[in-house]
Amino acid sequence: MAHDAKPHPATARRSPALTGTARVPGDKSISHRSFMFGGLASGETRITGLLEGEDVMRTGEAMKAMGAHITKTGDEWVIRGTGNGALLQPQAPLDFGNAGTGSRLTMGLVGVYDMETTFVGDASLQSRPMARVLDPLREMGMQVLKSSPGDRMPLTLRGPKVAAPISYRVPMASAQVKSAVLLAGLNTPGVTTVIEPVMTRDHTEKMLKGFGANLEVETDSLGVRHIRIEGQGRLTGQTIAVPGDPSSAGFPLVAALIVPGSDITIENVLMNPTRTGLLLTLQEMGGRIEILNPRNAGGEDVADLRVRGSELRGVKVPAERAPSMIDEYPVLAVAAAFAEGETLMEGLDELRVKESDRLSAVANGLKANGVDCTEGEASLSVRGRPDGKGLGGGTVATHLDHRIAMSFLVLGLATEKPVSIDDANMIATSFPEFMGLMKGLGAAIG
Numbered sequence: 001m002a003h004d005a006k007p008h009p010a011t012a013r014r015s016p017a018l019t020g021t022a023r024v025p026g027d028k029s030i031s032h033r034s035f036m037f038g039g040l041a042s043g044e045t046r047i048t049g050l051l052e053g054e055d056v057m058r059t060g061e062a063m064k065a066m067g068a069h070i071t072k073t074g075d076e077w078v079i080r081g082t083g084n085g086a087l088l089q090p091q092a093p094l095d096f097g098n099a100g101t102g103s104r105l106t107m108g109l110v111g112v113y114d115m116e117t118t119f120v121g122d123a124s125l126q127s128r129p130m131a132r133v134l135d136p137l138r139e140m141g142m143q144v145l146k147s148s149p150g151d152r153m154p155l156t157l158r159g160p161k162v163a164a165p166i167s168y169r170v171p172m173a174s175a176q177v178k179s180a181v182l183l184a185g186l187n188t189p190g191v192t193t194v195i196e197p198v199m200t201r202d203h204t205e206k207m208l209k210g211f212g213a214n215l216e217v218e219t220d221s222l223g224v225r226h227i228r229i230e231g232q233g234r235l236t237g238q239t240i241a242v243p244g245d246p247s248s249a250g251f252p253l254v255a256a257l258i259v260p261g262s263d264i265t266i267e268n269v270l271m272n273p274t275r276t277g278l279l280l281t282l283q284e285m286g287g288r289i290e291i292l293n294p295r296n297a298g299g300e301d302v303a304d305l306r307v308r309g310s311e312l313r314g315v316k317v318p319a320e321r322a323p324s325m326i327d328e329y330p331v332l333a334v335a336a337a338f339a340e341g342e343t344l345m346e347g348l349d350e351l352r353v354k355e356s357d358r359l360s361a362v363a364n365g366l367k368a369n370g371v372d373c374t375e376g377e378a379s380l381s382v383r384g385r386p387d388g389k390g391l392g393g394g395t396v397a398t399h400l401d402h403r404i405a406m407s408f409l410v411l412g413l414a415t416e417k418p419v420s421i422d423d424a425n426m427i428a429t430s431f432p433e434f435m436g437l438m439k440g441l442g443a444a445i446g
């Protein structure tokens with residue numbers, strides 16, 4: 001388990017042009033949901049392309065602990081679900097490791113079952129706010145029997161005999177909160193409504209519909225989404241091909257943009273419009289990214305991305321774009337370190353409650369490597385140095401955060417001096433193949 005392992009430092013050095021073709025692992029959001037919905041549904045769910053990162057594997061373990069059967073044959077994961085409303089009380093605490101998505105969505109899923117469930121995680125997960133999902137679940141009748149101060153993990157939930165449907169307006173842009181309430185709605189008689197003023201990734205809505213849930217989405221004249229789910233319907237097992245994770249693709253993508261002369265192709269990347277903010281921003285910065293062979297696969301848009309070394313220029317990234325690239329700001333900040341002029345990113349409040357306080361982790365990592373930047377309350381501005389001269393030479397504190405670790409290894413591929421990180425272990429939570437994939441493209445990381 002990464003969070004129990006000894007720290008494993010790593011270093012990246014200025015690299016020759018990156019070349020070749022690669023496939024990043026399956027999308028993390030879709031992978032978590034495939035295990036959860038498959039574990040809940042009647043019949044069999046077959047999954048290919050699943051992300052076998054630690055976060056997702058823990059969701060699989062949790063579903064097994066509540067009665068799902070999960071096996072792997074060749075490249076295919078096969079789940080025999082518990083059937084609707086038939087989750088069992090787990091005999092031991094569910095350990096979600098580093099995973100916000102796995103833990104928060106599972107709280108929604110089981111919080112309204114008439115049983116007790118205990119959630120534990122690593123030091124990063126224990127520091128993250130859980131009130132955002134516990135509050136609406138309390139309104140539905142759930143009790144929090146035990147928690148650490150401020151509604152933090154470890155915590156024990158107890159569901160009601162019969163849950164009450166609610167109408168809930170999500171107060172922050174969070175797909176995890178939206179999803180937790182919708183999943184609680186699955187085991188609640190009547191119609192549960194989630195009102196989403198700012199659209200976030202829509203995998204829960206799309207996939208629940210695909211599994212046969214009675215769910216409808218209406219967007220009103222102000223652009224506010226009203227998502228209604230009827231409880232206690234039937235979910236039926238599905239066949240799912242998980243597309244490549246655009247958040248993981250961001251690392252080789254930015255690496256190829258900043259290493260002069262690079263020319264790489266990343267195949268089969270999810271292009272769901274709720275996830276493409278980084279691509280758009282990098283294109284606005286002058287990044288040479290071609291979207292090749294756009295197609296639809298299993299209800300999702302996917303494409304291959306050809307990326308070439310580029311002369312980037314700073315841009316202003318509007319706050320409204322944040323939900324479509326929320327996990328990509330650390331690596332965008334790395335691209336900005338090599339752009340001509342200033343890149344200003346706004347609307348970053350949610351970055352403070354990820355695996356680490358990403359806003360300060362990024363600013364501190366950039367400063368430790370000579371990059372000129374300013375951290376605001378909810379903004380970051382970076383003034384780049386296109387030739388990378390004078391940059392690098394620092395060691396970055398990753399704070400148990402996989403995206404901080406990968407982003408700063410990418411930084412070191414184009415800085416004059418090497419960049420080190422204090423611990424590469426957490427990379428395994430979302431992108432176990434990262435080191436091998438980057439080295440295969442020619443990156444000097446070790």
Ligand SMILES: O=C(O)C1=C[C@@H](OP(=O)(O)O)[C@@H](O)[C@H](O)C1
Pocket residue numbers: 028029030101173174175176177179201326327350
């Ligand atoms: O629903 C999901 O799969 C996710 C939602 C986002 O979190 P928030 O809902 O906290 O923004 C994102 O950061 C996370 O990596 C995955």
Ligand SMILES: C=C(OP(=O)(O)O)C(=O)O
Pocket residue numbers: 098099100101102327354355403430
């Ligand atoms: C925020 C992330 O994940 P989670 O919230 O699932 O821990 C992430 O992967 O960047």
